[in-house]
């Protein structure tokens with residue numbers, strides 16, 4: 146609910162709701178405050194928001210009228226009219242779209258239940274961001290942005306298909322209360338009148354409004370009309386007329402191009418035009434990283450225009466985010482349901498598909514089951530992946546930037562999209578023991594190309610962070626042998642390696658799991674041990690096994706450690722510590738498998754351990770706890786650990 150009622154809304158005897166004053170919900174006030182402070186340098190976006198609402202309202206009506214033609218009430222040319230009352234310093238935005246009834250006005254006008262607005266509030270509160278206008282511009286802040294420039298805002302509306310007496314007037318000065326009352330309203334749709342604040346009188350100029358429309362809303366497909374600019378000759382003639390010009394008699398002209406850009410041939414569209422279309426679609430002022438425009442002729446004819454943004458939007462990880470690919474049928478907007486045309490892992494792709502052969506009155510269920518739509522989706526995914534592949538080959542720097550922004554999301558594809566798993570694996574980039582710093586820039590192809598002849602597997606290590614991975618004891622033998630290891634530190638990587646189990650006939654193999662097949666590594670040059678030494682080592686292992694019986698599946702001598710005394714290994718069929726911790730953090734019930742403790746018999750610490758000494762158990766536990774900490778695990782009893790270390794240090 147967007148408001149609290151001061152007096153309970155009772156219907157009157159005639160069934161019309163009463164006039165009443167209501168107060169805003171606390172969050173609305175908070176939103177208004179934040180908006181006024183953070184958007185003061187970018188106030189003009191209020192017009193973009195109103196035009197976008199008006200255009201949505203027209204789309205909704207057009208769609209509804211496909212099944213109920215009477216809704217159009219002989220007023221079929223859906224449009225948006227914008228005019229200025231220069232005497233009252235007011236801007237008037239009117240549409241003949243679907244309109245709203247009483248309950249919808251109360252419920253929808255300025256609700257802050259939408260994810261974009263919530264994200265806006267959170268962002269503003271955490272960052273105290275005052276001026277990054279481009280960034281803020283990405284949030285659709287909605288109807289309430291009128292109060293950036295308006296001292297009083299009045300909304301008049303009537304829902305399509307309802308009688309004239311069911312019009313509604315809503316009015317507020319944006320400080321805490323609004324009034325709502327029934328009115329007679331012959332024309333369908335919504336009209337918003339903004340009385341400007343004195344400091345914002347500049348918006349009462351036609352040229353200013355025309356500029357803003359051109360900047361933000363040129364591509365809106367509904368015609369935006371403004372009063373025709375008077376021709377100087379007729380103006381002079383009119384000045385001689387005694388009576389003032391009447392609004393009704395105004396001549397209107399369309400001020401937006403509104404052309405369906407995508408229907409024009411590629412060769413005739415300039416990069417600027419594509420970029421400005423992209424920006425009007427997404428409110429993103431940075432040009433897209435990729436523009437993919439195709440006309441497909443065949444069994445189903447359609448046009449697709451997709452963009453891959455340069456930067457990840459703020460809501461990439463918001464599950465409720467709702468930007469889907471827009472679906473048009475012969476230039477009529479049908480739906481932008483998020484999952485119809487792109488799978489979730491490609492949710493960052495923006496754009497549209499315009500299809501020639503679908504019926505116009507399609508339902509959501511129809512779209513989900515329709516075979517043609519399925520085929521378009523399949524081809525679109527392939528096209529986007531193909532273009533990304535081309536980019537990765539032609540411009541590595543841009544590709545690496547893309548990967549940094551969207552790699553995590555794309556990697557989800559190996560789980561979600563079985564059919565394209567191979568192409569997605571080819572697109573993936575990783576940090577490795579041979580790459581620089583944090584960057585993920587090594588492809589599996591590159592890795593395989595530079596494997597020594599004798600190496601059979603693609604080795605990887607998963608850990609909670611890159612620094613935990615790169616300092617892991619598991620790497621020691623690989624570093625000694627100069628063998629590259631993929632360092633995987635994002636949660637999705639665990640899923641990636643469980644779905645991409647081989648690449649170019651080489652199995653992906655965790656270096657923290659199972660036995661190391663060291664055929665492809667030079668065995669550790671540990672020299673020949675005497676039988677006596679061997680027996681002593683075996684005895685230590687056996688005693689540690691007994692001491693740690695509750696915590697480990699097994700204890701064994703390691704052939705992978707060089708500088709560290711111990712490490713933990715997952716058994717071949719077990720899940721591994723990192724995956725287990727991830728699942729637990731996600732609140733899932735992960736089966737707890739005991740790890741295997743490997744110890745390095747050549748390490749000074751291990752050599753010093755005397756199986757007969759009284760603090761043997763402390764030593765054994767220390768080897769285990771150290772190994773757990775080194776792989777990013779947490780101790781069940783940290784206090785005991787500290788006491789144990791202190792005891793050992795003191796002795």
Ligand code: ADP
Nearest residue numbers: 198199202244245253254255285287288289335
């Ligand atoms: P958003 O448009 O992002 O949902 P707004 O605050 O701008 O958020 O608008 C809230 C809701 O009010 C809209 O979703 C729509 O249902 C309704 N609304 C706003 N403007 C209009 C309009 N011109 N015609 C019909 N409904 C509208």
